[in-house]
Amino acid sequence: GAVVSQHPSRVICKSGTSVKIECRSLDFQATTMFWYRQFPKQSLMLMATSNEGSKATYEQGVEKDKFLINHASLTLSTLTVTSAHPEDSSFYICSAKRGGQTSSYNEQFFGPGTRLTVL
């Protein structure tokens, strides 16, 4: 159990376009999902916390109007990078936290990541 998928795995786009990334929990309901960004040779940086049915909570320095997050159901969250620029090129990874008693210790399960390249 605890499988998280992401789509697409890799995307190349032109500067100024928008890109949508999907994150799905396949075999459990995720009350909370997280979006991270990772630049080469650096650690994970949390961008935002996504709760089903409510607005996302963004970390300091992350533009909420640029990185749109929608958590429409207990198994799906989407991140849209609007008006992408080359500096947005990065590895975007989502994670999901299980709801219920088994989630007492806040373990997160990561999707395989999406590599975004903005030309």
Add this chain to the structure above:
Amino acid sequence: QKEVEQNSGPLSVPEGAIASLNCTYSDRGSQSFFWYRQYSGKSPELIMFIYSNGDKEDGRFTAQLNKASQYVSLLIRDSQPSDSATYLCAVNLPAAGNKLTFGGGTRVLVKP
């Protein structure tokens, strides 16, 4: 002071030996602790979590937690070349709600 600190490495270990990784954290109220393995170009994979003082073993991996000294460690016994990866320590900070705070990771190289 960073909230979660790890030695960046690389930690070079001969095949078959024990790899010992350490992680320190600053918030005494931290409740749960996680070790993730990340291969180059891939996303992190949960190896273990621990929440009580002492040792927790799972196969070749042992996590050790000492809340008084605010450190958590990971031992990898009988290290294999396939264990070569970056190991991320993550801590749940109560003040941060459900979020995990990650250390910078320790790169481990297991040499045949």
